[in-house]
Amino acid sequence: MLMSRILILLISIGVIGLVAPVSIASDQPQSVDVIAELIDQADDGATITVPEGVYQGNLVVSKPITLLANGDVVIDALGKGTVIELRAEGITLRGFTVRGSGSTVDHEPAGVRAFDGPVTIEDNTFEDVYFGIDLRQSPETIIRNNHLVGKDLELGRRGDGIRLWWSHGCVIQDNTAIDLRDMVFWYSEDLVIERNKVSQSRYGLHFMYSHNTVMSENELTDNSVGIYLMYSNNITLKHNRVVNNRGSSGYGIGLKDCDDIVIEDNALLANRVGIYIDNSPSSVDAVGLITRNSLSFNEIGLLATPITHDNVISENVFVENEEQVAVHGGGQLTLNSFEKDGRGNFWSDYAGFDLENDGIGDLPHAPRSLFRNLLAREPNLRIFVHSPAQQAIELTARAFPDLSPQPMFTDPSPLSTVPKLQLMPSSDSTNPWPMAVLSAGLFFSSLCIGWFFVYTPCESDTQVPHPPRRVDA
Amino acid sequence: MTTLSTDQFHGHEIQTHAGPGHTSRMYCTIAFAKREFFDALSSRWFLLYTVAFSVLSIGVSYMSLAGSGSQGFAGFGRTTAGLLNLIMLVVPLMALIAGAGSIAGERERGTLLYLLAQPITRTELLIGKYIGLGIAICCSMGIGFGLSAAVLAFNAGGVGLGSFSMLIVFTCMLALAMLSLGMLLSVLSRRSGIATGLGLFSWLTLVFLSDLGLMAGTVLFKLRVQEVFAIAIINPLQAFKMGVIVNMNASLDVLGPVGSYASRTFGDSLSWILALTLVGWIVFPLGLALILFCKRGGI
Numbered sequence: 185m186l187m188s189r190i191l192i193l194l195i196s197i198g199v200i201g202l203v204a205p206v207s208i209a210s211d212q213p214q215s216v217d218v219i220a221e222l223i224d225q226a227d228d229g230a231t232i233t234v235p236e237g238v239y240q241g242n243l244v245v246s247k248p249i250t251l252l253a254n255g256d257v258v259i260d261a262l263g264k265g266t267v268i269e270l271r272a273e274g275i276t277l278r279g280f281t282v283r284g285s286g287s288t289v290d291h292e293p294a295g296v297r298a299f300d301g302p303v304t305i306e307d308n309t310f311e312d313v314y315f316g317i318d319l320r321q322s323p324e325t326i327i328r329n330n331h332l333v334g335k336d337l338e339l340g341r342r343g344d345g346i347r348l349w350w351s352h353g354c355v356i357q358d359n360t361a362i363d364l365r366d367m368v369f370w371y372s373e374d375l376v377i378e379r380n381k382v383s384q385s386r387y388g389l390h391f392m393y394s395h396n397t398v399m400s401e402n403e404l405t406d407n408s409v410g411i412y413l414m415y416s417n418n419i420t421l422k423h424n425r426v427v428n429n430r431g432s433s434g435y436g437i438g439l440k441d442c443d444d445i446v447i448e449d450n451a452l453l454a455n456r457v458g459i460y461i462d463n464s465p466s467s468v469d470a471v472g473l474i475t476r477n478s479l480s481f482n483e484i485g486l487l488a489t490p491i492t493h494d495n496v497i498s499e500n501v502f503v504e505n506e507e508q509v510a511v512h513g514g515g516q517l518t519l520n521s522f523e524k525d526g527r528g529n530f531w532s533d534y535a536g537f538d539l540e541n542d543g544i545g546d547l548p549h550a551p552r553s554l555f556r557n558l559l560a561r562e563p564n565l566r567i568f569v570h571s572p573a574q575q576a577i578e579l580t581a582r583a584f585p586d587l588s589p590q591p592m593f594t595d596p597s598p599l600s601t602v603p604k605l606q607l608m609p610s611s612d613s614t615n616p617w618p619m620a621v622l623s624a625g626l627f628f629s630s631l632c633i634g635w636f637f638v639y640t641p642c643e644s645d646t647q648v649p650h651p652p653r654r655v656d657a
Numbered sequence: 658m659t660t661l662s663t664d665q666f667h668g669h670e671i672q673t674h675a676g677p678g679h680t681s682r683m684y685c686t687i688a689f690a691k692r693e694f695f696d697a698l699s700s701r702w703f704l705l706y707t708v709a710f711s712v713l714s715i716g717v718s719y720m721s722l723a724g725s726g727s728q729g730f731a732g733f734g735r736t737t738a739g740l741l742n743l744i745m746l747v748v749p750l751m752a753l754i755a756g757a758g759s760i761a762g763e764r765e766r767g768t769l770l771y772l773l774a775q776p777i778t779r780t781e782l783l784i785g786k787y788i789g790l791g792i793a794i795c796c797s798m799g800i801g802f803g804l805s806a807a808v809l810a811f812n813a814g815g816v817g818l819g820s821f822s823m824l825i826v827f828t829c830m831l832a833l834a835m836l837s838l839g840m841l842l843s844v845l846s847r848r849s850g851i852a853t854g855l856g857l858f859s860w861l862t863l864v865f866l867s868d869l870g871l872m873a874g875t876v877l878f879k880l881r882v883q884e885v886f887a888i889a890i891i892n893p894l895q896a897f898k899m900g901v902i903v904n905m906n907a908s909l910d911v912l913g914p915v916g917s918y919a920s921r922t923f924g925d926s927l928s929w930i931l932a933l934t935l936v937g938w939i940v941f942p943l944g945l946a947l948i949l950f951c952k953r954g955g956i
Contacts, residue, residue, distance in 0.1 A: 430906060430908075430910070430911075432910065432917075434910070456910065456911065483911050506738060506911075558872075558876075559913075562875060562876050563913050563914050564875050564880070564882060564885050564913060564914055564915050565872055565875060565876070565913070566911075566912055566913025566914070566915070566916070567885060567886070567889055567895075567912045567913060567915040567916060568868055568871075568872060569911075569912065569913075570738050570741050570742065570898055570902070571741075571742070571745060571868055571894070571895070571898060572742060572745050572746050572864050572865060572868075573864070573865055573868030573869050573872065575742065576865050576869065577869075577872075616810040616811070617810075618818050619806055619809050619810035619818055619821070620806075620807065620810040620811075622803075622806050622810075622818065622821070622822065623803050623804070623805075623806035623807040623809075623810055624803070624807075625803070626799045626800070626802050626803030626806060626825070627799070627800055627803030627804065627807075628803075629799065630795075630796040630797075630799030630800045630803065631796075631800070633792060633796050633799075634694075634698065634796050637690075637691050637694040637695065637698075637789075637792070
């Protein structure tokens with residue numbers, strides 16, 4: 185009897201020992217078929233809560249249902265194909281981690297690809313995906329609060345973070361994209377694009393033939409280009425922050441053949457080019473409005489092709505751009521207006537004065553630069569910028585007005601004080617202490633070295649007694 | 658110029674100094690370095706340059722940051738660009754003139770003969786002088802940069818700490834290269850007036866004439882990008898400028914087609930190539946000066 189009890193005890197211990205690994209096994213990755221079965225069993229419009237865990241494989245959703253992640257739900261395609269395909273309208277995908285799409289160029293595998301709209305894609309995290317979210321004719325879709333990180337590929341070889349194809353009326357808000365190619369909108373109209381952050385990508389926001397959209401409060405940093413609008417009309421850019429986009433094109437905002445663009449209250453800082461205008465507006469009766477932006481610390485503040493016309497550029501702040509305004513290939517911008525209702529722009533290099541104290545400079549701002557003129561003719565000379573030789577040429581031109589070229593543009597009423605701008609504040613704060621320590625370190629180490637050299641005796645003075653002083657002959 | 662204090666530099670000390678030969682040689686070099694540094698401090702030029710460089714660099718830092726605070730953005734790039742022009746004008750002038758005066762001045766006053774009568778080698782003398790002047794100039798700039806960094810920290814926070822440090826490193830290399838050239842001119846000249854004149858002419862050539870000439874050449878002969886780049890980096894000032902910009906922007910694209918060519922062709926090694934150019938400008942003129950100094954007489 186005792187024997188059998190001990191036996192039972194031993195067996196039960198053994199069973200527990202065997203069961204334990206089994207219960208661990210449920211934490212092991214499962215197939216996405218588990219989710220697919222849940223979807224199969226659900227009715228249209230149902231809400232499915234997916235239990236926590238890692239699910240491997242490619243998921244296709246072809247029923248209008250709501251998929252919610254219960255905690256940390258990872259769907260991993262293990263580097264093959266598109267992770268999740270949404271093939272019905274009315275699908276909601278919320279809270280998932282989408283990981284490991286393929287990276288072949290021919291099928292353009294994505295984290296989530298939608299073929300029908302509207303769908304809602306919210307609060308998801310995308311890791312190691314080729315394309316992030318790809319909408320193919322999914323109108324009125326909502327893409328909100330997703331975090332996307334791309335694959336570590338060369339810039340042109342990467343996939344797009346968010347791509348819209350023929351998807352009108354979509355809302356794209358609060359998304360973050362890092363290490364991807366573009367956030368690109370093809371043939372999609374009436375979009376709302378707000379508060380997205382794109383960094384270390386190729387084009388932050390890229391419009392192709394997509395009209396009638398307002399973009400506001402987006403933050404685009406460290407990309408090749410911040411915002412590039414191409415062949416897209418009637419677009420308003422407001423309160424965006426475009427900083428440090430210095431790739432091979434390096435435009436903060438680029439406009440190519442776009443009509444009726446409004447650029448207002450944007451901060452365009454430390455880009456290679458603040459705003460680049462290539463033949464915009466292109467239609468006869470269209471205009472471009474560039475108002476109350478800060479174009480500061482860029483290599484070139486405003487760059488435009490010589491045929492650019494009918495832009496009204498007023499109340500902007502041009503501070504300390506290496507070149508404030510430049511014409512691509514040389515020429516003048518006289519077909520554009522640099523003032524509106526008697527108010528021009530603020531130029532940090534304005535050399536005039538304001539005796540009347542009305543906030544408007546008494547002399548027009550008509551910068552002329554011999555060196556810039558030379559640069560436009562001979563681009564190779566750009567290697568000499570930031571050098572005293574450049575200053576020498578400018579000085580010569582000033583001393584001999586005959587050498588001075590025609591002014592590139594004229595601002596008839598430049599602002600004499602910096603106007604108050606309503607820009608989006610920076611989200612990153614910098615710590616001044618390392619610089620302060622460097623400052624103090626440099627200062628005092630210099631003084632200490634000086635003190636050491638002057639006041640410490642020579643090494644041998646301490647070892648060798650001074651011989652009697654000799655008198656020079 | 659303070660006169661040589663005999664109790665520090667006559668032969669007794671060195672002969673009685675207990676230690677292996679190279680220690681006493683080191684000692685001689687350091688002693689000369691100290692003396693040179695002390696002379697630099699007590700002469701007006703050092704003080705003048707320090708004050709001028711400090712005031713100008715604070716001014717440039719402050720001006721280029723004006724108006725940036727309201728945007729919550731640090732215009733570090735512009736500060737550096739402004740500082741670049743200042744450095745390229747002032748630092749070569751300072752180092753060339755200091756170097757040019759060093760040997761020629763002693764020779765003119767007759768103190769060089771006296772120094773050479775001591776049991777030290779000419780190499781020790783020249784290297785000692787070079788080290789002393791080099792440290793004096795670097796300290797002078799260190800004070801200027803320190804104050805400039807304070808302005809940056811106060812107005813812009815810690816933005817661009819790395820590239821600012823690289824700016825300091827490259828500036829020191831530029832100063833040492835120009836000092837090296839100045840000492841070569843000094844060894845060649847019989848009188849300090851001639852040496853200073855040569856120094857000024859070299860400054861004018863390096864800062865203005867060579868660039869303007871190359872500009873004209875680029876336009877007239879339609880030089881290709883690789884040719885423009887190769888000729889441009891021979892000038893230590895251009896190598897310095899490109900080195901600073903590479904470390905600031907990670908690429909030379911801002912310098913147009915020539916810069917793009919350089920970045921594409923040399924990639925990450927570009928920064929090292931430019932630094933090596935400067936090191937070459939430190940080593941070769943100094944080496945040449947040594948050879949000539951050892952051959953020439955003291956008069």
